[in-house]
Amino acid sequence: MAATGSWLSHTIDVSGDTLSLAPRSTYQSRLLWLDLARGVALLGMVVFHFARDLEMFGLVTSGTTMTGGWAAFARLVAGSFLFLSGVSFDLAHRGGFRTRPWARRFVIICGAAGLVTVATLAVFPTRFIYFGILHAIAAASLIGVIFLYFPAMAALFTGIAILAMDNFLAPGILESQWLVWTGLSAAARPSLDFIPLVPWLAPFLFGMALAPLLPQEAPRSSWPTKPCVRIAAWPGQHSLLVYLLHQPLLLGVIWVFAQILR
Structure with missing residues (x-):
């Protein structure tokens, strides 16, 4: 496949799982739309797993998420x-x-x-x-x-x-x-x-x-530097970490909630 410029090979997230090769100083050269899209997918995952965990603890009807x-x-x-x-x-x-x-x-x-x-x-x-x-x-x-x-x-x-x-x-x-x-x-x-x-x-x-x-180009406007955008992009930049940690956290919170209801 044709090359698109050497900067891309060294700054873009290589995984879809946020194993980024780029140092933090190259934040603006990341593909922000890709980080944000991955963040939306992570949000969907958390929502689904939250519903599945509620089902596992008997807080919603069995088979709801299936x-x-x-x-x-x-x-x-x-x-x-x-x-x-x-x-x-x-x-x-x-x-x-x-x-x-x-x-x-x-x-x-x-x-x-x-x-x-x-x-x-x-x-x-x-x-x-x-x-x-x-x-x-x-x-x-x-x-x-x-x-x-x-x-x-x-x-x-x-x-x-x-x-x-x-x-x-x-x-x-x-x-x-x-x-x-x-x-x-x-x-x-x-x-x-x-x-x-x-x-x-x-x-x-x-x-x-x-x-x-x-x-495939880095954003050229100032909006990627805004704090709200940085916060929104953070999960997509650390999606493997979010994936590994979200279920233990959800299960822990729901378990405590289930104990309170008993």
């Missing part, structure tokens, strides 16, 4: 994370594949995914997260390297093919537990968060395909 509008909302939030991660991934490597930053980010995301698996296994052994959103982002980032060497249309058509596979192939055509992550295995066990690559690789690839059409 059907209807809540189920659609959950898919929208997950898809937005993967789409924005694909956008960030493509923009970060627009000047050529950057091996060391990619490897650093990949290791951190894999470590965070492993931490989520271990923590949920300890607390929810029958529904622990074995392939959740972080696992999916890590796998998509590995697969996404291939698409850096092809035109954007390759990612677009592959994403469409994945959606077609999910909709038209019979589910469960594979039987192995080891292939659950593909989304085509009948051996999937219950999990608090299950994001298999079929169909969830598709929004990541759509993000890569559409990234060249999105704004």
Whole structure:
């Protein structure tokens, strides 16, 4: 893919998970719209998990978040994370594949995914997260390297093919537990968060395909320096931290509230 200038490779968030390569002094050279968009996705995640946690504690009707509008909302939030991660991934490597930053980010995301698996296994052994959103982002980032060497249309058509596979192939055509992550295995066990690559690789690839059409320049007006904008952009600049900490905080607050109601 064509280069867009060396400044972009060194200042843009490379992950979709806020593992930014840029020092804080380069705040204005970040893509603020991307930080803000990621912040909106995080807000949606917190809202959904708050409702799910209320359900887990019996404060709302069981099954509320698994059907209807809540189920659609959950898919929208997950898809937005993967789409924005694909956008960030493509923009970060627009000047050529950057091996060391990619490897650093990949290791951190894999470590965070492993931490989520271990923590949920300890607390929810029958529904622990074995392939959740972080696992999916890590796998998509590995697969996404291939698409850096092809035109954007390759990612677009592959994403469409994945959606077609999910909709038209019979589910469960594979039987192995080891292939659950593909989304085509009948051996999937219950999990608090299950994001298999079929169909969830598709929004990541759509993000890569559409990234060249999105704004890629640092903002030139004074509005990004305003305190309200900095505050609004902060979650999107630290989304991995927010992701890892929000559930323990929500569960703690709801547990205290539930004890008070008893």
